[in-house]
Amino acid sequence: MSLDGLSVVNIELTSRCNKNCWMCGRRKIERDYPGLAEWGDMDFALVKTIAKQLPPGIVVQFHDNGEPLLYPRFGDAVKLFKKQIKCTDTNGKLLMKKADEIIDNLDTLTISTFERDPEADEQYALMEKFLAYKGDRKPNVIIRCLGEMDLARYQKLGCIIATRILHSPMGSFAYKKPPTVPEIGICLDLLTHLVIKRDGTVATCVRFDPNRYGVLGNIKETSLEDIWNGKLRQSYLQHHIRGQRNKVPLCQTCEFWGVPTGR
Known part of the structure; x- marks a missing residue:
């Protein structure tokens, strides 16, 4: 087994945020589902563990559901990834x-x-x-x-x-205009992407997912290689190849295909 095909990994250094964006779904979570609003930082030892498992040459993005610059050791975390392309969104x-x-x-x-x-x-x-x-x-x-x-x-x-283009605060649907669909008919996020949450949970993508439908495993318990090649992700991929997005829980309501759409 290997991590062949993996080209982007998002690492959620922190799920804390310092901005109140009107179109962000986390505000509804905080208001209506406070039990899910357990924001915090990734343990630095876990960041080190992740860095050892990633292949060279891929893109590493240091954000998911939070403001990455709030991470107390942001600079130190980035320096661990010497062989990857290092990016973040702030x-x-x-x-x-x-x-x-x-x-x-x-x-x-x-x-x-x-x-x-x-x-x-x-x-x-x-x-x-x-x-x-x-x-x-x-x-x-x-x-x-x-x-x-x-x-x-x-x-x-x-x-x-x-x-x-903007979409619903509660997920990647109700876009202001139809999102771009790749001609291969497979979501490029599922095909090439993984996300590692602050607690080690590994998910398929950065789509808003308060119910954790996109969770594939946890890097604290299973290697990233085994998660990437595991039966659950492979079953999701086969559904996408067959045009059966509706059989993948997180993808049932999602209208995003891994191709960002400009206005």
Whole structure:
């Protein structure tokens, strides 16, 4: 067995967040299902365990359901992954506070912006300050614009702009326009992706999943290689190959196919 085909792993360093985004499903969880809102950080020893199991050359993203820069040892965690492409997505609040843990450590950094954000001006000012401080050093910065945004404003910063359409806060459905479907008819996330939650739980993707339908195992108990090649994931993959997404619990209501769609 091997990890052949795996190209992206998301590591949830923390599930804590410091921003109240109106379109985020975690706010409904906190309000309606407080028992599920057990936010916290990944043990650093577990980060070390994960780093030893990942193949070289793949993309490692240090986020899932939380703000990664809140992780107390963010810079130290990133440095463990010397042979991978290191990326993360942030709301930008801690850009300057964590600047020296980010710069010349990450390969790419995505800053997420979204329509009707009351903190947009404050966020923009932080981006300007961070970019000036970073200069020509790594990481390459991408600005992700969700929904209807003034793109011209962000284009002035000289970064790559990635537009995205919004969907329901409770999952990847009810998109503002139909998501892109790959011509092979198989979800590219399921085909190439794994997510490791802060407690070691391994899941198929980063889709909002409060019921944990996408859980495949736990890296504390089973190697990532065995989870990747395990019967459960293979059964999900075969359903997708046969055009039977409706037989995979998490995929039944999901409209995302692993191909981000711009506006």
